[in-house]
Amino acid sequence: MDADNRDIIDRGIDLLARKLRIRDELGDAEIAALRGAVSSIRRVDAGRVSVRSGVPLTESNLLVDGIAARYKDLADGQRQIMEVHVGGDFIDLHSFLLGRLEHNIGALSDITLLIVPHDNLRAITEQHPHLARMLWLSTLLDAAMHRERILTLGRRSAVSRLAHLFCELQVRLELIGLAEEDGYKLPIVQADLADAAGLTAVHVNRMLKELRDRGLVTFRGSRVTIHDRAGLCAVAEFDPSYLFLDHHPR
Amino acid sequence: MDADNRDIIDRGIDLLARKLRIRDELGDAEIAALRGAVSSIRRVDAGRVSVRSGVPLTESNLLVDGIAARYKDLADGQRQIMEVHVGGDFIDLHSFLLGRLEHNIGALSDITLLIVPHDNLRAITEQHPHLARMLWLSTLLDAAMHRERILTLGRRSAVSRLAHLFCELQVRLELIGLAEEDGYKLPIVQADLADAAGLTAVHVNRMLKELRDRGLVTFRGSRVTIHDRAGLCAVAEFDPSYLFLDHHPR
DNA sequence: CGCCGGTTTGACGCTCTTCAACGGTTGTGG
DNA sequence: CCACAACCGTTGAAGAGCGTCAAACCGGCG
Numbered sequence: 056m057d058a059d060n061r062d063i064i065d066r067g068i069d070l071l072a073r074k075l076r077i078r079d080e081l082g083d084a085e086i087a088a089l090r091g092a093v094s095s096i097r098r099v100d101a102g103r104v105s106v107r108s109g110v111p112l113t114e115s116n117l118l119v120d121g122i123a124a125r126y127k128d129l130a131d132g133q134r135q136i137m138e139v140h141v142g143g144d145f146i147d148l149h150s151f152l153l154g155r156l157e158h159n160i161g162a163l164s165d166i167t168l169l170i171v172p173h174d175n176l177r178a179i180t181e182q183h184p185h186l187a188r189m190l191w192l193s194t195l196l197d198a199a200m201h202r203e204r205i206l207t208l209g210r211r212s213a214v215s216r217l218a219h220l221f222c223e224l225q226v227r228l229e230l231i232g233l234a235e236e237d238g239y240k241l242p243i244v245q246a247d248l249a250d251a252a253g254l255t256a257v258h259v260n261r262m263l264k265e266l267r268d269r270g271l272v273t274f275r276g277s278r279v280t281i282h283d284r285a286g287l288c289a290v291a292e293f294d295p296s297y298l299f300l301d302h303h304p305r
Numbered sequence: 306m307d308a309d310n311r312d313i314i315d316r317g318i319d320l321l322a323r324k325l326r327i328r329d330e331l332g333d334a335e336i337a338a339l340r341g342a343v344s345s346i347r348r349v350d351a352g353r354v355s356v357r358s359g360v361p362l363t364e365s366n367l368l369v370d371g372i373a374a375r376y377k378d379l380a381d382g383q384r385q386i387m388e389v390h391v392g393g394d395f396i397d398l399h400s401f402l403l404g405r406l407e408h409n410i411g412a413l414s415d416i417t418l419l420i421v422p423h424d425n426l427r428a429i430t431e432q433h434p435h436l437a438r439m440l441w442l443s444t445l446l447d448a449a450m451h452r453e454r455i456l457t458l459g460r461r462s463a464v465s466r467l468a469h470l471f472c473e474l475q476v477r478l479e480l481i482g483l484a485e486e487d488g489y490k491l492p493i494v495q496a497d498l499a500d501a502a503g504l505t506a507v508h509v510n511r512m513l514k515e516l517r518d519r520g521l522v523t524f525r526g527s528r529v530t531i532h533d534r535a536g537l538c539a540v541a542e543f544d545p546s547y548l549f550l551d552h553h554p555r
Numbered sequence: 556c557g558c559c560g561g562t563t564t565g566a567c568g569c570t571c572t573t574c575a576a577c578g579g580t581t582g583t584g585g
Numbered sequence: 586c587c588a589c590a591a592c593c594g595t596t597g598a599a600g601a602g603c604g605t606c607a608a609a610c611c612g613g614c615g
Binding site: 109125134152153154157180181194201202205208209211297301 | 434460
Binding site: 212213254255257258261 | 570571572573574
């Protein structure tokens with residue numbers, strides 16, 4: 056493993072650690088254990104499937120760079136994105152105990168992943184109970200985001216769904232230093248937004264226009280620019296408490 | 306704690322163990338550790354809130370009897386049910402590491418709960434790594450069910466949403482011996498189905514009629530009767546693989 | 556008996572989908 | 586350098602699916 060690769064590993068672990076340390080202390084030994092659990096690096100081109108549904112897995116992926124998504128398809132070709140993932144997300148940590156995934160993980164942009172063998176994760180649960188709880192926590196945060204999406208898809212209007220997505224990503228990208236005050240890079244297309252929001256691409260296009268016309272947010276050229284954050288949050292009924300940003304012993 | 310209460314605890318632990326043992330071996334010592342973690346019993350009447358969003362928690366609830374649901378409300382009074390829970394579900398195990406819940410847990414029927422203090426759960430993560438992984442697994446199964454609901458709410462039609470719900474509950478209730486070949490007791494009202502399916506009660510009523518007229522399923526008098534299981538699954542595009550019923554070391 | 560929660564049905568309207576066409580941009584090959 | 590394809594975004598018109606409002610019905614229970 057050359058120096059370049061070590062930098063990528065350090066970057067991935069740093070992003071994950073940053074997110075975990077928002078929620079609880081993490082010792083240097085625990086960080087070292089995480090870094091030591093990484094076996095290799097993988098790159099996936101935009102549009103490719105990274106992990107395929109149903110395939111038995113013996114390792115998990117930690118996203119370092121780019122945008123990935125969990126999604127499922129229906130028989131008629133409709134697609135639904137469950138969660139949009141950003142740097143530092145331990146995307147398919149779920150497969151550690153599930154043994155496989157019941158959904159696909161796709162690259163919405165070019166992405167870089169750290170590979171973590173399940174054996175190494177099991178060792179962490181045996182030797183580092185607190186770190187194990189923190190990894191468990193990170194899957195619970197996924198579940199909490201899933202629940203918020205259930206609320207969004209079940210009960211919110213189309214504009215509100217998009218507004219909510221933009222608000223959530225603003226907060227999550229701020230946590231890892233990838234958002235500016237007024238927005239962030241988001242290298243995906245409108246069809247991806249549609250698949251995340253449970254809408255058609257055509258309707259997403261119209262609702263984006265509405266959000267633009269209302270002076271709330273602009274999505275253009277792979278960038279989200281938030282003009283009126285309070286207004287956007289209001290339209291979305293966005294309350295970040297479901298992201299569990301409080302710091303206490305776990 | 307009298308003999309009656311011990312029976313209830315045994316029943317609750319047995320239901321949980323049955324579900325976990327579908328997925329992996331569980332030793333007697335592990336079962337004993339689970340039973341020993343229970344501190345008390347609580348009953349909640351139908352319609353009451355059992356766990357309220359945002360409140361700091363120091364214990365988790367394991368459902369023994371009745372039907373409970375996780376749900377969130379929007380400002381205008383709309384409600385969305387995230388997950389319908391049945392006996393043996395460790396409903397708010399999530400609060401162990403989250404510290405609070407970001408949603409409510411309500412009793413759709415009269416329910417009985419086992420109370421498990423978080424301190425006892427922490428001890429399990431220190432002393433019984435494999436059991437800890439199995440509890441972690443049970444929260445991952447919640448997440449997997451959440452994802453299936455996201456797909457349902459985002460992309461399935463109204464009839465399909467209801468059909469899917471009935472299929473899922475048939476399988477989950479079979480696991481704990483609470484379903485017959487052709488259906489099961491489900492003591493909830495149509496408005497609850499609506500909140501779970503992201504629909505209005507009026508439209509649920511119409512779609513139930515459609516399912517009845519098509520000879521697939523009848524929901525009447527707190528009972529779901531499935532007339533044509535294959536047909537119902539087909540309408541729902543129901544594939545139980547997201548419930549991870551395979552048995553292997555975790 | 557009369558109330559009450561839940562179910563059922565009808566009429567109407569709005570949100571979102573569908574289908575179709577057009578424009579802009581980028582990359583590719585002749 | 587231009588022609589062309591491929592992809593993405595944008596817009597219009599028409600229609601389906603689900604929501605809203607309102608009324609009637611039904612069974613259980615005080």
